[in-house]
Amino acid sequence: MTSFVLPHEVHGDGPHQVFAVHGWFADRSAYAAVLPDLDRTSFTYALVDLRGYGEARDAAGPYTTAEAAGDLLELADRLGWQRFSVVGHSMGGAVAQRLLGLAPHRLRRIVGVSPVPASGLPLAGEQAALFRDAAHKPGNRRAILDVTTGGLRPAAWLDRMVARSLERSDAQAFRAWLDSWAGDDFHADVEGCAVPALAVAGALDPALSAEVMRQTWLSWFPRAELVTLAGAGHYSMDETPLELIRAVEDFLRADSEEPPTARESA
Numbered sequence: 001m002t003s004f005v006l007p008h009e010v011h012g013d014g015p016h017q018v019f020a021v022h023g024w025f026a027d028r029s030a031y032a033a034v035l036p037d038l039d040r041t042s043f044t045y046a047l048v049d050l051r052g053y054g055e056a057r058d059a060a061g062p063y064t065t066a067e068a069a070g071d072l073l074e075l076a077d078r079l080g081w082q083r084f085s086v087v088g089h090s091m092g093g094a095v096a097q098r099l100l101g102l103a104p105h106r107l108r109r110i111v112g113v114s115p116v117p118a119s120g121l122p123l124a125g126e127q128a129a130l131f132r133d134a135a136h137k138p139g140n141r142r143a144i145l146d147v148t149t150g151g152l153r154p155a156a157w158l159d160r161m162v163a164r165s166l167e168r169s170d171a172q173a174f175r176a177w178l179d180s181w182a183g184d185d186f187h188a189d190v191e192g193c194a195v196p197a198l199a200v201a202g203a204l205d206p207a208l209s210a211e212v213m214r215q216t217w218l219s220w221f222p223r224a225e226l227v228t229l230a231g232a233g234h235y236s237m238d239e240t241p242l243e244l245i246r247a248v249e250d251f252l253r254a255d256s257e258e259p260p261t262a263r264e265s266a
Contacts, residue, residue: 006075007055008048012040016108016252017081019072020047023090023114024177025141025161027054027168030089033241039249046079048072050095052173063176065091065184069098076106085252087111089237090208091181093199094118100197101189108255111198111248114208114234117216118187121207131182135175138162149233150204161235187220197221198251200244202232225251 009028022030028047038045050068051059061067072095076084085108088096093115099107123131134140142162146153199213210228218224227247232240 004051004059004071005078006048006050006071008046008075010079011035011038011045011047012043014039014041014043016042016255017044017079017084018046018252019076019084019086020045021068021072021086021088021092021095022048022050022053023088023092024174024181025090025145025165025169027056029054029164029168031237033238034245037242037245042253043249046075048075050092050177052170052177054168057168057170057173061173062180063173064180065094065098066102066180066186068095069102072099073103073106082106083108085109085111085255087113087248088115089113090234091116091177094120094181094184097190098186100193100195101186104193104195107195109196109198109252111200111251112213112217113200113236113244113248114202114205115199115213115217116181116208117212118190118220119185119216121182123182131178132175135171135178138166141165145235148205148207149202149235149239150206152204152233153239157238161238187216191220193221194223195221196223196225196251196255198225198227198248200236200247201226201228202234202236202239203228203230204233204239208234227251 027049049056051061086096093112096110097118142158145158199217201210201213229240229243236244
């Protein structure tokens with residue numbers, strides 16, 4: 001084991017253990033709006049800070065989804081979690097898929113909340129510049145938030161989300177993470193994996209839409225499901241927290257608790 005441990009907080013004491021992994025714009029506080037209403041009797045949730053975020057802002061690393069998956073496995077070992085589920089938002093959804101390739105036998109279920117597909121999300125032209133420069137331009141972060149929530153959210157909310165993002169992320173790490181989640185294509189490593197996989201799409205999200213999920217998650221994973229939240233964009237934890245909790249926990253509760261066979265997990 002290395003000396004680095006992902007900063008984390010644990011909620012609940014239920015038998016089904018679940019990691020919650022944040023996205024590009026925030027640390028584990030991304031899940032603050034859903035925390036009060038989680039089922040802490042059925043589930044134990046561990047919310048983590050990836051390298052470059054929150055309490056891990058100063059942690060060194062290449063800041064890749066592959067590294068993050070390894071960090072999560074090490075944390076699972078330290079927590080004594082033999083088998084667990086993973087919920088990942090956006091970039092965190094890519095991390096969850098990395099775990100499918102790294103240790104499918106340890107995963108009960110994965111959930112991607114507006115997840116970046118394992119094929120990455122290629123950016124070009126003005127869009128690439130918008131995302132690239134968001135590391136040091138707050139206005140770019142605000143524009144991304146606005147577009148990916150359908151242009152319907154109040155200005156104060158956009159400003160608050162930008163402020164949280166700036167406070168809780170390291171700019172250099174933020175920029176490096178972009179190259180990994182947008183540019184890495186590892187879908188060949190996970191295609192056909194039989195671990196149950198739920199994609200939650202926001203109807204107002206033009207980038208990671210339900211159609212994108214059908215072309216990726218539902219195409220690759222034989223036990224995949226899709227839920228579309230009508231009132232959400234890319235940030236359903238904030239936009240539609242109760243609907244998100246219901247969709248995610250209903251899916252997690254359906255777990256048979258039977259580990260997959262070697263053939264199924266391959």
